[in-house]
Amino acid sequence: MREIPGAWRRTLAGAGLMADDGTTRPTIFAEMSALAAETGAINLGQGFPDEDGPAAVLEAAREAISAGANQYPPGRGLPDLREAISEHQTRFYGLHPDPDTEVLVTAGATEGLAAALLALIDGPDDEVVVFEPYYDSYAACVALAGGRLVTVPLQWPDFQPDLDELRGAVNDRTRVILVNDPHNPTGAVFSAEVRAEVVRLAEEHDAIIVTDEVYEHLAFDGPHVPIATLPGAWERTLTLSSGGKTFSTTGWKIGWATGPAPLVDAVLAVKQFLTYVNGAPFQPATAVGLRLPDEFFRGIADTLRAKRDLLGDGLLRAGFEVSTPAGTYFTVADAAALGAEDADAFCRELPVRAGVVAIPLTAFVTPEHRARYRTLVRFAACKRVDVIEDAASRLSALR
Structure with missing residues (x-):
């Protein structure tokens, strides 16, 4: 064999x-x-x-199937879902991604992550800094892309990183700082100091920030704060999320990436050779979910x-x-x-x-x-x- x-x-x-x-x-x-x-x-x-999940979202999927939304959607995702994602980012965070150039629908956040790392990592000298413990696909995707995983341990019991250890991990070889917030598997929400230091280090070392925010609506002690909202962060931040955790539809695998057009285009360039497109009837249903009331x-x-x-x-x-x-x-x-x-x-x-x-x-x-x-x-x-x-x-x- x-x-x-x-x-x-x-x-x-x-x-x-x-x-x-x-x-x-x-x-x-x-x-x-x-x-x-x-x-x-x-x-x-x-x-x-x-x-x-919510009945309105499930019914929207049934209606989409009955209406014939069962073939390939556009490569970037259905226009209405991209509009809904942009509206969501504006409504909750004050961000204004262009739905035509700065929003991409993916097969869950995991595909978005894989496509991003495959697009951004250029060889074994490129390092990806992650907080440890980490969602298990991170290490696998970094390995598949041929990069080097560098970890910053989180500390029991609050699972915040030591900022000196974070500073020691990021250097001029760092291509990506990967931030999962709220954090799986620990349940931590990173402090404002941690978020600010990630942005500062990314600027200092010209790194790209990739954020996994699939639990964005499951923060318990205050509203979620995306790193992309921090001063100077948008231009170098690719934000990933999905509807699976928010709408209890983990099997639908409808995710998205938002960020500056060059980063989103890089993800699209790889994504089109992975799943190409996905979940046609679930895309309009997810758009309904994103427009549900506060x-x-x-x-x-x-x-x-x-x-x-x-x-x-x-x-x-x-x-x-x-x-x-x-x-x-x-x-x-x-x-x-x-x-x-x-x-x-x-x-x-x-x-x-x-x-x-x-x-x-x-x-x-x-x-x-x-x-x-x-x-x-x-x-x-x-x-x-x-x-x-x-x-x-x-x-x-x-x-």
Whole structure:
């Protein structure tokens, strides 16, 4: 059998899916979801909702299918969705991207990220700075693009970076500073000081800022602040987001990129050879979602905040130390007080011990920083209230 080509070996290795003997492994999500199915455990590992999104958005998709919106949409995305994305950026953040040149519809934010890194990285001397722990596709996409991943560790319990470590990571080889805010997997929202320092460093070293803002409407302690709104940031910032988390439609994979035309064009140049286009009937439905009233957006944050608190209380009662997240679906807890010495082993035992599945935070870090996070575990609160209550009751058996 032929050996796996080099680019794909780099991608698998970057994602931690290449074993020492050259064989491939499933992702931690696939492993834990299979374990949940095998044991009948409640799956608080993978971050997808178990409730449908707003009825108006779902009905708009049905209407679009019935009306025949089932063929290729335009390469940049349907004009109405691009208009809605531009309106959304203006309405919430005071940004004014041109829907014809500064907005691009993508197959979820993940494709936007992959296309951006493939477009912007020019070889192994180009570095991409990310905050660690990081969403697992980041390392894989950097590896696929042939760049070098440079990580800045986030610190328990608030998961803010040390600014000196950030300054030490960014240099003239830095091509991209990749910022996920609100942050998956930790639930952190970065401080104003962190955002300002990212912009300052990008200007100093002529780097491009790529932001992943898919949890933008799930910030709990105040409105989300995109880096692109900071003075001097727009010209060098590519902002990625999607409708999946906001409208509980993660399977639709409707995302977008906004930013100055040259950056958006670079993403388009690659994207057209990846998916080309996607999700024709889901694009007008997402446009309907983006135009929902302000009460909807406040409501989804309020609802998830209540679920966060319910999950956090249950984890505290079970004996975990808890980092209260400022956003996203996720809560990180320290299992050390429950005797855990290794989060991976703890999570593999948890379905049998308590009937609950979680994800070890060590799945989102580089090997050299694993010790910093060795007993930390991530739980997802994007489930029905009765499911969270059941999980909290089961976890109480750990005491």
